Amino acid sequence: MLTTLSISINQVARSRRDEVDFQNLVFGRTFSDHMLMAEFRDGQWQNVSIRPYGPLSFSPALMGLHYGQSIFEGMKAYRTIANQVVLFRPEENARRLNRSAQRMCMPELPEEIFIEGLRQLVALDKEWVPEAEGAALYLRPLMFASDEYVGLRPSENYTFLVMASPVAAYYAEPVRVKIETHYVRASPGGTGAAKTAGNYAASMHPARLAQQEGYHQLIWTDALTHQFVEEAGTMNVMFKIGGKIITAPTGDTILAGITRKSILQLARAWGYPLEERPLAVAEVIEAAQNTQLEEAFGVGTAAMISPIALIGYEGQHYPLAPLQKDSFALRAKQYLIDLCKGREADTFGWLTEV
Numbered sequence: 001m002l003t004t005l006s007i008s009i010n011q012v013a014r015s016r017r018d019e020v021d022f023q024n025l026v027f028g029r030t031f032s033d034h035m036l037m038a039e040f041r042d043g044q045w046q047n048v049s050i051r052p053y054g055p056l057s058f059s060p061a062l063m064g065l066h067y068g069q070s071i072f073e074g075m076k077a078y079r080t081i082a083n084q085v086v087l088f089r090p091e092e093n094a095r096r097l098n099r100s101a102q103r104m105c106m107p108e109l110p111e112e113i114f115i116e117g118l119r120q121l122v123a124l125d126k127e128w129v130p131e132a133e134g135a136a137l138y139l140r141p142l143m144f145a146s147d148e149y150v151g152l153r154p155s156e157n158y159t160f161l162v163m164a165s166p167v168a169a170y171y172a173e174p175v176r177v178k179i180e181t182h183y184v185r186a187s188p189g190g191t192g193a194a195k196t197a198g199n200y201a202a203s204m205h206p207a208r209l210a211q212q213e214g215y216h217q218l219i220w221t222d223a224l225t226h227q228f229v230e231e232a233g234t235m236n237v238m239f240k241i242g243g244k245i246i247t248a249p250t251g252d253t254i255l256a257g258i259t260r261k262s263i264l265q266l267a268r269a270w271g272y273p274l275e276e277r278p279l280a281v282a283e284v285i286e287a288a289q290n291t292q293l294e295e296a297f298g299v300g301t302a303a304m305i306s307p308i309a310l311i312g313y314e315g316q317h318y319p320l321a322p323l324q325k326d327s328f329a330l331r332a333k334q335y336l337i338d339l340c341k342g343r344e345a346d347t348f349g350w351l352t353e354v
């Protein structure tokens with residue numbers, strides 16, 4: 001991309017790369033040498049820089065901490081077998097960040113700062129993109145209110161950051177999920193479609209209660225009736241019932257996942273019958289009882305696809321047969337892995353080379 005954007009770069013004197021055990025990466029614990037940063041001041045984004053990753057200092061009155069104007073993204077850079085580094089659909093993350101910004105009364109970030117900033121950050125830290133099958137450099141864009149002021153109003157200043165963390169392949173064990181019928185993640189008119197900190201904070205207590213009951217994760221249902229399936233933990237959720245792939249439509253209660261969008265595009269391209277429609281819990285349970293529930297899986301950046309092994313609903317357990325290699329979910333997962341490794345041609349134009 002030709003760019004007019006000027007990014008000041010302050011490189012580390014010595015990389016920490018050699019101190020990291022790439023065979024034993026723990027998700028989200030290790031950060032690369034650099035981070036991208038930009039500031040919103042006087043009504044515009046400025047001071048776009050790449051600098052050594054490290055602590056920032058703030059006043060205790062930082063507005064983002066008090067009132068939760070804080071949004072983020074999650075995405076990955078992969079190393080192909082030809083040793084190129086690619087980003088998966090970064091323009092989708094840029095757009096979603098800006099939809100989150102609108103909802104949270106925060107300034108939009110020009111797409112060029114997002115994409116070009118990421119490209120330059122990943123190019124500088126490309127030795128941090130792991131090589132192993134399924135491993136990646138996880139990228140975490142973050143924007144937060146940086147006024148130092150205690151009083152409720154939208155902040156006037158904001159900070160945008162991107163940090164990068166090498167992660168191992170996510171061996172998604174088939175998960176046990178509980179259909180939640182008391183707590184809610186998102187309600188109509190609320191912030192569920194925004195990737196904002198408070199949504200995750202509010203989900204922790206109910207998720208912990210489910211873990212204490214032996215589940216890995218919750219399936220969230222609609223706030224008003226608890227009769228319709230929405231999302232699974234921090235993933236979108238899909239079911240294959242009687243040959244059809246079914247998933248809830250995105251709206252203001254469901255995060256529009258980029259993995260979800262990609263997998264639906266694959267399903268269409270491969271000719272699977274597909275329905276994006278409200279899906280009743282009763283329909284899932286009935287299908288589980290009469291063996292029509294062929295596949296159930298979460299979809300999201302962290303694991304790509306996470307098969308569901310058991311559904312808990314109102315104290316009853318509904319186990320599912322393990323996914324077969326020719327299942328839609330495992331075919332789609334393999335396709336995405338092969339695409340990001342450069343073994344599949346990028347026919348959908350989903351990859352951006354760094």
Ligand SMILES: Cc1ncc(COP(=O)(O)O)c(C=O)c1O
Nearest residue numbers: 234235236255257258259300301
């Ligand atoms: C609530 C929620 N739903 C769905 C997703 C999946 O989105 P994506 O596929 O873009 O990672 C995520 C993860 O970002 C999430 O946090």
